[in-house]
Amino acid sequence: MKIKTRNTALIVVLVTLLLQSCTKDFEAMNTNPNAATVVPASNVLGRALLTSSQILFGERLDVYYAGSYAGYTAAIGAGDYEYRVGINNSQWDAMFSSMTYAVETMMLAEEEGNENLYAAALTLKSYMAHKATDMWGRIPYSEAFTLEAEGTIYPKYDTEEEVYNQILDELKTAADMFDLGGEPLGEGDFLFNGDTEKWQKFCNALRLRVAIRMSSADEASAAATITNVLGNPTQYPVMSDNEDNAYLWWPGVAPDLEPWYVRMGADDGNKTDGYRTNNTLITSLLDNNDPRLPVYADENRYGNYRGYKFGPEQLNDTLNNGNNVSHIGDRFGNDPGGFSPFMNAAEVSFLKAEAYQRNLVSGGNAKEAYDTGITLSLKENGIDDPAIATYLTESEVAWDGGTTSNLEKIYLQKWISLFKQSVEGWAEARRTDVPLMLGVSRDYAGAHNRPPFRMAYPDSEKSLNTSFPFDIVENDIFWGTQLWWDKRPDVN
C-alpha cells in the first residue's frame, strides 16, 4: 500500500509539473525570428518596382514573347509563338505579384501617413494593371487584392472598359495626391531616387498613355482625360525631357544586373544567344536611314543589318538564320548597368502629337510635338544634333512629307521609340497596325494574318478562380476576339 501511494504521488507530481511548464514559452517560441512583422513602406515599394522590372523588362516577356509579337525581337531556333503552361502561369503571377506589393505599400504608407508614397505606389499599381489588361483583356481588378481585407477569394473579372476607367480614376487620385513639399519617398524608390516631382510627371504622362490607348474605343472619355491633363500643366505636369524618363537603372554589380544583360550579355563581344532583332524593326530603321540602327542592332558578320523574319518567309529564306541575323545593340542588351524603361519622354511627345493631330484636345501643335518626340528619342540614343536634323528631313519622317500620313508617322516613330518596352509596343501595333505585320509564325500561318491578339489566360486562373469568365474566346491559344480598343478591321 505504501508503495502504491508513493507511486500515485509521483505520477501526480510529474504530470502537474509537465502541464505547467509545457506551454509557458509557446507564444514566444512560435514568433518568427527570421522575418519582420513591421517594415517601412518604402522598402516594400522597392520590392514592387523590382518585381515589375523583372517581369515587364525581363527576357522572357520583353524579348521572347511580347518582343516577337511587337516585331522588335526574335528568338531564333524557337521563333514560334510559344505557349507553355508553367511559363504562362508565371507571367500572370508576376504581374499580379508586383501589383500586390504596390497595394501592400499603399497600406503601409497609409499607416505611416505618407501620401506621396501612397500616390507613387498607386501609380505603379495602375501602370501594371494597364499592362495586364492590355496583355489579357478582362482581368480581376475592382475586387482584386482584397482577400485579407474583405475575404474575397474569387475576385470577379471586370470588363476592359471598367479596368480602364478604374485605372484613370486611380491615376487621377494619385496625381492629385502628390505634394512636392510632403513626406519623402525613402530609400526604396529605385525609379526616381526619391524625386516626387518625377513621379508626378510619370503619373500624368500615364494618364495620357491610357487615354490615347482607349481613344479608339471611348474617344469622349479619352478626350476628357487628355484635356484635364494638358489643360492644367501646372497642376498636372508631364514628362518633357529625357531627365524625366521613368527608367530603373541597375547597379551593374552582380547580382543586381540588368535582366537583358543577364540573359544575353557578353563582355567579350561574343554574343551568341538566340535572342536577336526582328526583321520588322530592322526594315523600319533601314527604310528611313535611321541613325538609331547601330544603337538598336549590331551588324551581322558580313557587315549588314538583318532582322529575323517570321511567318511564311521564315522557312523560304536561307539567310534567315543565326549566321546572318543582327544581334541586339549593346545599349539595350549588353550593359550590366543598363535600364528597365517604364516610360520615356519621347513617348509623351508622341502622345501629345496624336492628341493634337486627332483634335482630342485643342490648342496644341502636332508637328512640334512630333519633332520633339523624335529628337528626344534620338538624343536618348546618343545621336548628335546634325544627324537628328538630317533624320527629320527623311521623306517618310518629315511632317507632311512622303506618302504616309502624319498620324502613321506618329505611330511609327512612337513604336520605334518604344523599343525595349515590348508590351507597350505590341499594344500600339495592335491598335494602329503600324508597322504592318502580316507574317505570322509558321505554326499558325494558315489561320492568322496578324501576330497574337493577347496572352493566353493562365491555367491556374481557370482552376483557382471560379469567377473566371469561361465564355472568353481564345482561338489557337493567342487569338480570339480582339481587345476592346483593337478596332482593326479584317484581322484574325
Added chain:
Amino acid sequence: MKTNLKTVLTKRIFLFGIYLFIAGTVVAQNQTISGTVTDETGIPLLGVTVLNENSNEGAITDFDGKFSITANQNTNLIFRYVGYAEQTIAIGSRTTIDIVLQPDVQSLDEVVVTALGISREKQTLGYAVQELDGDQLTLTPEPNIINSLSGKIAGIQVNSGGSTVGSSARIVIRGNSSFSDNQPLFIVDGTPIDNSSPNLRGNGGVDWGNTAADIDPNTIESVSVLKGANASALYGSRAANGVIIITTKKGDGKNQKLGVDFSSSVVFDKPAYFPKLQNEYGGGRDGSEYFYNKYNQDNGTSLSYNEYAQQFAYNYVDGNGGGVNDGNPINWGPRLDAGLLLDQWSTGPNSPWESRPNNIKEWFNTGITIENNVSVTSNSEKASGRISFTNSETDGIINNTGLKENTLSANLGLTPSDRLSANVSFTYIKRESDNLPANGYSWADIFAWLQRDFPTQYAKDLFYEKGNEDYIFPNGNNPFYSLRNTNALDRERIFGNVSATYKITDWLSANARVGMDFYNEIRKSITQSGTSQNIRRGLGGQFTETHLYNKETNTDITLNFDQTFGNFRVDGLVGANKRTNLYNSVSVSAADLTVADLYTISNAKGTPGTSMFTNDYETNSVYFAANGSYKKFLYLGVTGRNDWSSTLPKENWSYFYPSVSLGLSVTDALALNSKFLSYAKLRGSWAKVGGDTGAYQLNKTYSAGTFNGVSVFTPTRTLPPTALQPEETTSYEIGTDMRFLNNRISLDFTYYAQTTVNQILSVATSTTTGYNGIRLNAGEIENKGIELMLSGEVISNPAGFNWDAVLNWATNKSIVNTLYGNLESYQISGGFGGVTTLGIPGEEWGVLWGLPFVKNEDGKTVVNSNGIPLTTNEAINLGNVTPDWTGGISNTFSYKGASVSFLIDAQIGGDMFSTTAWHSYPTGAYENTVQNGVRETGLIVDGVFEDGTPNDIRVSAQEYFNGSWMWNNHEYSILDASFVKLRELSLGYSFNVSKLKALSKLNVSLVGRNLAILYRSEGTKELGIDPEVGFGGGEAGIGYENFQIPTTRSFGFRLTAGF
C-alpha cells in the same frame, strides 16, 4: 514479504520488455526448489519466468539459467519464456528441477517491437506490424535502408531517387494521406531520427540525399514497421503515416564473453538501362532524304546527297553558326553511315559521317562501392556492449562523383544492481562527398539535345588535355568540365540515447530516456571561372555555401506496470514526453569573385548573398497505454495521448487522441486442435491521431532581400490562418493471422481505412487575390487498402534441402474527398513543361494534369490545315501517379551450408510524366523518330481536319516531331509506370567452422541488386526508361521522370566472419 528476483539483462536483448519483470513473491513455507533452465541446445536461458501456479508468485532465471523458488510440493511450476513453449511441471518431492524448454514454433518469430520500443508478442496485438531481420537488409548490400525495404513489407511503396551517388529514396506506408508529407517516422532504439530529404520537383536538381540513409544497415538487428495510425498512436502527430522502428545490435554474446565480427563487401554498379536512341541520322537540320529529294524536285536540281547535306543540312565551321546548322545541331541532320563526307569537329573536313552508337555509354563508368564493417561484442553479468565501425567508399557511375561514409556506433548496457539497469547507445556518422551531380533536365543536353554522332570519347580526351577549351560549341561547356562545377556535401551527425530503468516493485518500474539526434551539414556548390558563361561575362566564378544545423531532443519518462490476476493480465504504462526541434541555416553566396576560383566570401565581388533561417518548436505530451489479456486468447489494448504543440494557436494547441485494439486467438479460445488450421487470430482496432504544423505559420511577416545595398521586403504570400486546428487522422483496421499445416503456411490479412481531415494546408488561391494561398484546415483524404502476407516453408528438411517463400501484396486507394470551398484542385507538384500533379475532389491522389491532343466527338485527333495536330490550352486529367498495387515474392533455397535467395518486386499501375518522352520528339535523338522510314517518306498524321474530313497532308518527320505543337501537348509523354523487377539475388555459402577454434562463423556470398526489369510498359520500354525512378525524397518528385541517369545493375561479393 520477500523479493527474490534478480534483474539481469537478457541475452536476447530484443526480447527485453518491461513485462518480463513479472513479480514473483513466494510465501516462505515448504521447500525451496532450484534448478537450471536451458534451451534445446543446452544453453542456459536467462529471464525465464518460473511461476507458482497456485500463488501466482514466481521467480526469474539468472544469467546462468538458474532459479530458486519456494513452493508447496503439491503445486505446479509454470515455466514461461517468450519464443518457447510453456511447460508446467508438478513439483512433487523434488528440490532440483532442470528444464529444457523447446522453441515454440508458433510464436518463435512472433515477438515484435512496437511503439515506444516495447517488444510484444505479435499474437497480443490488435493491429498489423511487420518485422524484418537485420540479415534480410544486408543480404545484398544497399546503402540506403529505404531501398532495401522495397518488396519486403506488404503495403509500402518505395521510390528510389536514381543511380547518382547518395541519392534519396522515398517510402510511403499505406498510401498518401496528405498533400505534403507522407513519409513514416523513423525511430532508432526508441529515439526519433530525422529523415528530411530534398523535395525535388519534376525538373530535378541536386539530390542531397534523405537523412535516414545515414543509418548503417550493418548495425541493424531488426526493423519493425508499424503500418498505420493504429499501431503508432503512442508516437503522436508524426506517426500518422506509420513508423519504422529500427533496433540496433547490442551485446549479443550468447555463450561468448567476447566476439568479433567482420564483414566486407565489394559491389560494382554497372549502368544498365540506357535510353533507346536512334543511330540513323546525325546532327543538323533538314538533312533527311525527305528534304533532299524535295529540294531537287522543287528546284529542278540534281545535287548529290552529299552536296545537299553539306550546303543545307550540316557542315561544321566554328560551332557558332558559322557553318551550316553547326551552332544548334539537333538530330534532324543527314543520314549516318551512308557514305557522306562532311566537315566535322573531331574528324575535320570531308570526314566520314558515321554513327557512334556507344556515345551515351561512354559518359558513364562502372561504379564501385567498398564497404568494411568490424564489430566487437562483449557480454558479462553486469555489463554488456557492442561497438561497430563501418567504412564505405563509393565511386559513382558519373565522372568525378563519389561518396565516403564512416559510421561508428556503440551500445553499452549496465546492470549495477538487480533493480537498476542503464543503457547508452550512440552512433556517429560522417558522410562526405566532393561532388553530388545534379539530376534531371541538365542531362537533356547529353541525352537528347546533343548530336547522335557526337564523339564522347574525343570530348573526354580533350577535357583531360585542355580543360574547357576548344569544345564543339565555343559558348558551351565540355560536359566533363561541367562535372568540375561541384556540389560538395559534408555531414557530421550523432544520434543516440541514454536510458535508465528502475524497478520500484515487482510489478512496477520507472524508465527515463533522453534521446538526441543532431547534425551539422555543409553544402557547397561552385561554378568555376572557366565556365563559358563566366568567360563570356568576365566573371571569376560563383559559389554558395550553406551550413545547416538540425537537432531534435526527446525526453521520455514512463511508469510501467504489469500485473496478473488469475486469468487476467494487465500491463501498460503512463508517460510524458518533451520534444524540442531546432533548425538553423546560414547561407552565403557570391555572384562574382575578385580572385578567380577562390571560393571564400570575403573574395565576393559586389554584394554577397547572405541568408539565415531559424526554426524552433516544441511539443509536450502525456500518454498512457494499457493492455489487458484474458487467458492467452483475448487481448485488449487502449492508448491515449495528449499533445501540446507550440506551432498551433493557444486555443487549439492542446489536443487528445485515443486508440483501442482487440485481438482474439480463435484457436486458443475454442481450444481447436486441428492439423490443418494450426492457429487463427482475428484482430481489429480503431485509432485517432492528431497533428500539428510547422513553426511560424500563424503571423504575417515580410521576408527581406537587398538591392544595391538597400533592404527590400516581400510580404508573406500565404495568408496566415486565424483559428488553426490540429489535423486529425482516424483509422480502423481489421485483420487475421492464420497458420496452416502445423504452422508451415501462414497468412496475414489486413483491411484498413483511414481518413484524414482538417489537413493543415496552404490552399492555392488566384494570385489576383493578393495572396498565392491561404493556410487553413481543409480537405479530406481517404485511404483504403488491403495487405496480404503469405509465407510458407514449402520444403522443410533441416538436414537437407529447404525452400522458404514469402509473398506480400497490397493495394491502396487514396481518394481526395473534399478540398476547400469551391476549390477544384490542390497542386501537389509541378513538372517540366507545365504538367502538374493535383489533388482533385472525387479523384485519386496525384492526378497528372496536362494538355491533351485535341479530339473530335469520335475521338479522332484533329489537325490544322497544315496537317499538324491542333493545340489547346485546356488541360485535362491525363493519368494518376499512384500505383494500383505493390507486391514482392522472396524465395530462399538452402541445402546444408549453401543458400540461394532472390526477391522479385512489383508496382503495377500508376502513370508518370516522362520529360524524356516529351523531348524524344523535338530532339530527334530517340528511336521513335526514325521508325517506319518516316525520315525518308514523311508521314500523314492519323487524324481529321476540323470539318471532319480525314487528314491527307504529308509532312516531314521533322515538321511533325519538331513542330511547336508538341510543346503544347503532354499527352504522348504520359507513360504507364508499372514494373516487375528482379530486385535481389544472393548465392551464399556458410562454412562449417565448428572444428576451428578461431572462427565462429564464415560466410561468403555473391550478391546482385536490380538485376533485371522483368516487366515494364510498352511506353517505357520503347524509350528505355526505368519506370521506378523518381526524384528526391519528397512528394514533388513523384510521377516525374526527367532524363534519368541510367539505373544500374549491381553485382558484388560479400564476406562475413565471426571470431
